[in-house]
Amino acid sequence: SLGEGIRLCDCPGLVFPTLAPKPLQIISGMYPVSQVREPYSVVRYVAERLDLVSLLRVVHPRADEEGEGEERKPLPWSAWDLCYAWAEKNGFMTARRGSPDEYRGANSILRLVIEGRICVRLLPPSFSEDQLFGSYRDLLREILSHVQESEDGSSDDSGGAISTDRDSNEGSSGSDEPEEHNEKLNKFAILSKLDKI
Numbered sequence: 001s002l003g004e005g006i007r008l009c010d011c012p013g014l015v016f017p018t019l020a021p022k023p024l025q026i027i028s029g030m031y032p033v034s035q036v037r038e039p040y041s042v043v044r045y046v047a048e049r050l051d052l053v054s055l056l057r058v059v060h061p062r063a064d065e066e067g068e069g070e071e072r073k074p075l076p077w078s079a080w081d082l083c084y085a086w087a088e089k090n091g092f093m094t095a096r097r098g099s100p101d102e103y104r105g106a107n108s109i110l111r112l113v114i115e116g117r118i119c120v121r122l123l124p125p126s127f128s129e130d131q132l133f134g135s136y137r138d139l140l141r142e143i144l145s146h147v148q149e150s151e152d153g154s155s156d157d158s159g160g161a162i163s164t165d166r167d168s169n170e171g172s173s174g175s176d177e178p179e180e181h182n183e184k185l186n187k188f189a190i191l192s193k194l195d196k197i
Contacts, residue, residue, distance in 0.1 A: 039106035044079035058085035
């Protein structure tokens with residue numbers, strides 16, 4: 001358990017793909033992108049959770065059709081528009097028509113998500129952002145206080161400079177002092193308390 005209401009479960013090699021929606025299976029890599037017949041719904045699934053328009057820096061395909069009047073209203077984006085604009089930006093063209101290949105654009109977007117170039121983060125059902133950050137806020141405070149204590153302790157001993165294990169071993173002749181000093185310098189020791197939480 002990582003904190004109140006957060007539990008990390010590891011189950012290597014065992015997945016239950018039928019329990020997850022198809023778009024989630026695809027973006028998590030359980031289902032190959034090359035076998036996806038209709039990628040637009042998966043792109044829409046990702047676009048509903050991320051601002052793909054600004055991430056990909058694409059221009060709406062119908063932006064030229066709009067007049068240059070006083071007020072230009074933002075055009076609504078569909079998954080097809082997004083894939084078309086991405087294909088146009090990257091030069092993915094169809095052989096027959098010579099127009100942007102939106103299917104190839106959709107596959108390219110999905111591959112970016114699967115490779116991790118576009119990071120999709122999903123919270124568990126009925127889990128809020130406040131719960132996520134609230135459980136880690138206390139842990140972060142404890143880590144920062146431990147870091148502050150170790151910096152204060154090392155500045156008293158060596159006049160502001162943090163000594164290394166080698167420096168502390170040279171100055172001592174087999175006493176227990178180096179172990180205590182190592183414990184002070186180990187800023188990651190607090191992470192071992194995660195098992196106790």
